[in-house]
Amino acid sequence: MTDLRSSEIHDELEGDTLHEECGVFGILGHPDAATLTALGLHALQHRGQEAAGIVTTDGKQFYTEKRMGLVGDHYTDPATLAKLPGYISIGHTRYSTTGEVALRNVQPLFAELEVGGIAVAHNGNFTNGLTLRRQLIADGAICQSTSDTEVVLHLIARSKQASSSDRFIDAIRQMEGGYSMLAMTRTKLIAARDPIGIRPLVMGELDGKPIFCSETCALDIIGAKYIRDIENGEVVICEIQPDGSISVDARKPQSAQPERPCLFEYVYFARPDSVVAGRSVYVARKNMGVHLAEESPIDADVVVPVPDGGTPAALGYAQRSGIPFEYGIIRNHYVGRTFIEPTQQIRAFGVKLKHSANRAMIAGKRVVLVDDSIVRGTTSVKIVQMIRDAGAREVHLRVASPMIFHPDFYGIDTPDRDKLLANQHADLASMCRFIGADSLAFLSIDGLYRAVGGEPRNRQAPQFTDHYFTGDYPTRLLDQGASNNVRKLSVLASNG
Ligand SMILES: O=P(O)(O)OC[C@H]1O[C@H](OP(=O)(O)OP(=O)(O)O)[C@H](O)[C@@H]1O
Numbered sequence: 280m281t282d283l284r285s286s287e288i289h290d291e292l293e294g295d296t297l298h299e300e301c302g303v304f305g306i307l308g309h310p311d312a313a314t315l316t317a318l319g320l321h322a323l324q325h326r327g328q329e330a331a332g333i334v335t336t337d338g339k340q341f342y343t344e345k346r347m348g349l350v351g352d353h354y355t356d357p358a359t360l361a362k363l364p365g366y367i368s369i370g371h372t373r374y375s376t377t378g379e380v381a382l383r384n385v386q387p388l389f390a391e392l393e394v395g396g397i398a399v400a401h402n403g404n405f406t407n408g409l410t411l412r413r414q415l416i417a418d419g420a421i422c423q424s425t426s427d428t429e430v431v432l433h434l435i436a437r438s439k440q441a442s443s444s445d446r447f448i449d450a451i452r453q454m455e456g457g458y459s460m461l462a463m464t465r466t467k468l469i470a471a472r473d474p475i476g477i478r479p480l481v482m483g484e485l486d487g488k489p490i491f492c493s494e495t496c497a498l499d500i501i502g503a504k505y506i507r508d509i510e511n512g513e514v515v516i517c518e519i520q521p522d523g524s525i526s527v528d529a530r531k532p533q534s535a536q537p538e539r540p541c542l543f544e545y546v547y548f549a550r551p552d553s554v555v556a557g558r559s560v561y562v563a564r565k566n567m568g569v570h571l572a573e574e575s576p577i578d579a580d581v582v583v584p585v586p587d588g589g590t591p592a593a594l595g596y597a598q599r600s601g602i603p604f605e606y607g608i609i610r611n612h613y614v615g616r617t618f619i620e621p622t623q624q625i626r627a628f629g630v631k632l633k634h635s636a637n638r639a640m641i642a643g644k645r646v647v648l649v650d651d652s653i654v655r656g657t658t659s660v661k662i663v664q665m666i667r668d669a670g671a672r673e674v675h676l677r678v679a680s681p682m683i684f685h686p687d688f689y690g691i692d693t694p695d696r697d698k699l700l701a702n703q704h705a706d707l708a709s710m711c712r713f714i715g716a717d718s719l720a721f722l723s724i725d726g727l728y729r730a731v732g733g734e735p736r737n738r739q740a741p742q743f744t745d746h747y748f749t750g751d752y753p754t755r756l757l758d759q760g761a762s763n764n765v766r767k768l769s770v771l772a773s774n775g
């Protein structure tokens with residue numbers, strides 16, 4: 280049954296700013312599988328704060344715990360972890376992109392199938408999820424959630440392949456869009472990445488046991504060794520054998536395409552201490568600041584980051600420009616990422632709770648403010664005013680990414696097109712007036728490419744996924760037809 284309250288909240292969320300993605304973590308063959316998964320999810324908390332879930336198996340039964348809220352609020356309790364015995368585990372931190380914020384959509388999703396139990400955890404979004412879901416429902420499928428991820432379970436159930444891993448591969452070959460997925464059976468841990476590698480996924484090892492997770496920071500927290508990134512279009516199947524040994528089978532079932540990782544992982548999503556597709560996120564962000572200083576210099580007394588996202592770019596800007604870096608804004612770390620608040624009104628309030636001006640570093644100065652991105656402009660308007668109120672003589676805003684014009688359909692929850700600040704102003708001057716800054720500049724798309732990958736954007740074959748800036752969507756968007764709205768999955772479920 281549709282949870283009306285959740286649907287209403289969702290409608291409000293639709294108009295909000297950029298949202299997180301999800302984080303996945305899995306380990307096979309370790310006696311402390313659940314605890315290690317909880318720690319891994321804790322390191323991936325920045326990728327999704329709505330809910331977290333863990334599924335484990337001891338080879339006989341499956342055990343599931345799913346909770347709304349933060350990892351630390353639930354999975355630090357020994358009683359909760361005691362309900363998750365076994366040596367194979369997958370976990371998920373969720374920020375919803377399809378389906379409402381409700382327990383039934385919290386991942387991992389689990390189903391008992393002809394081939395046995397299987398759990399899946401997904402970071403990303405399927406661009407044909409709604410289309411396939413409608414076909415499945417018309418065919419008699421009974422959907423238990425409104426998440427796009429559930430489609431994969433139905434396709435595994437219907438596959439004619441014999442083994443669970445072949446059925447999983449069969450299922451994901453029918454999916455389009457962005458995904459890093461983990462699946463788990465009584466004996467297997469499977470990892471898969473979409474054909475162009477939009478979402479990140481890495482492989483590690485602890486005590487000889489394989490781990491898959493969204494970012495390397497989840498390996499670091501448990502002292503695991505990084506092995507390699509899962510390649511775009513690759514599926515890696517790890518299986519525990521009766522003698523306790525582990526087999527690893529890497530396959531490439533999708534037709535080969537050039538990799539195009541998501542640029543926004545570097546701009547905003549990934550943790551700065553992570554290494555994504557072989558590149559340090561921190562170094563990339565600092566480089567963004569260096570290029571920004573070269574492209575848009577300004578005479579000023581102090582470079583001030585908008586913490587936390589803008590800090591590495593501000594350091595790069597300060598080093599390149601020679602202008603001193605100072606913490607002119609202090610962030611209250613007991614307030615979560617701003618978007619957690621469901622309404623625009625509360626979000627604006629949240630921004631005030633989160634940042635306060637460090638007057639001693641600002642009063643009487645010409646300030647260069649550096650932030651990583653502007654989405655709706657809520658943060659910029661508040662912060663520029665706050666810096667002026669603290670006595671700044673001039674406020675110059677520098678943004679370490681290009682203007683955002685287009686929504687995402689691959690796992691980032693973006694506001695509607697018309698809510699994006701870049702679409703509300705005819706030119707930079709108008710946007711600058713709205714924000715209230717003395718000057719405003721964005722990093723160019725080539726500057727961003729150079730900062731992350733060392734080369735400018737290849738117009739014929741872009742090296743990264745960058746549609747939010749350019750409108751160049753790397754896959755077809757089957758669900759975005761006139762009559763479709765992936766957000767309305769729960770309405771479909773209640774009326775269908
Ligand atoms: O233009 P807006 O709609 O305000 O969105 C952009 C702001 O949102 C993000 O920060 P967030 O609040 O997520 O905090 P963080 O930098 O600490 O992650 C980003 O770093 C910008 O500051």
Ligand SMILES: NC(=O)CC[C@H](N)C(=O)O
Nearest residue numbers: 300301375376377402403
């Ligand atoms: N942000 C994500 O990666 C979301 C995963 C999935 N589409 C969900 O909504 O649960």
